[in-house]
Amino acid sequence: MSPRLMFPDPLAAADVLTVSGRAAALGDGNVRLKAANGVLVLSSAPLAPRTLLDTTPTVLGMRAVEVDAELVCDLVVDAAALAADAGDPRAIVLPETARTAPWAGISAPAGGWTRIGTLPASVLAARAQWGIAAVAESMPADPGEDVVHTVRAAVWGESDTALLDVARGCAFAAFALGFIAGEEEVAVRTAGPWTRLSFVRGHVLVRGSRPPGLGPVRSTGSSGSL
Template sequence: MSHRLRFPDARAAADAATFASRATRLGDGAVRLQASAGTLVMTCAPLAPRGLLDATPTVLGLRATRIDPELETDIVIDGAALVASDEPTELQLPAVALSVAWAGIAPPRAGWTEGVDLDAATVAARAQWGIAAVAETVPRDAGEDAVRAVRARVWGAPDDALAGLPLGTAFAAFGLGFIGGAETVAVRAAGPWTRLTFRRGHVLVRGPVKSGLTPVRVTGSAA
């Protein structure tokens, strides 16, 4: 495989670099790259459990962009290692790939059923509330385990304003820059997965919805 990603234009390359950069600030910083038929799907895990006793929910962020149609690949890399090349339409890949647990539990490509819609402003407000709650709850000079316990408790809690989805779904959307103004966020479900679709990308969460996000065919924002 080539050690570079080739895009049709500089804007697509910059879009991919921006997603990778944001992913490095969330979760483990790893990014899965899946390229096929001219589309590059980039996935990261802003939240994912580490170990059997970790209550952190699995929350993925996904962004698709155009890529060289001849490229076929499926690898996981360190997002920080995806850097600019001497060509504005290319990004340099790292020489070493990663192995992460969350990449082995990919959501389905089809079979999604419609559910209630959310308002992007509500998602943004809940993310900001959660960020403040984590900052206020983490003890001073807390160790990594204590910080992870607080984050798991805050981001894993079902949120009524998000139709019972974990508050971490809002954290992922906000942190990855998916919320860019007024829009209705479509919510879809498939098996254990729920997907929130923004104009700038998707957030997917794996696990049961506590308040009963029963698939229904409705349009507009949830009251």
């Protein structure tokens, strides 16, 4: 495979670098690059469990962009290692080595999604900012890594009634990845244990955030089409 990703224009390449730059500071700092049929899906996991007993939900952020139609790949790399190509602004240079990430082997369903409502982007931004403050206020002085993870899991893993009972970590992922920009109504859909929030700039997916047996809830906005 070529050591570069080729995009139709410099703006698309810059967009991928912006999203990967944000992802580098979240979760394990890895991104999954999956390309086929002229579309590159860039995925990251701002939140994911570290052990089998960890109650942190798996929260994925995804952004799709156009890419070279002949490119076919599926690999995980260090997000911070992606770099602009000095010789071609349409290209991104890949790191020499790939990585492994448990969350990259988790796939949401391709179909069968049911729309359960919508959420104003402003509400998601507000809940993300509330959670960031709650995490900061709950941290003791000089916390260790385990304490930091426990506090974050408690705040971001909690279902939030203001978010149609979706885990608050979805708001954090959307905010941190830059998916919230301006005012829009965000469609919320479910498929099995998965919930998906669809923004103009990308998608946030979470597995297992809704209480078992909870049925569809009434939309907070226009029902629209699926």
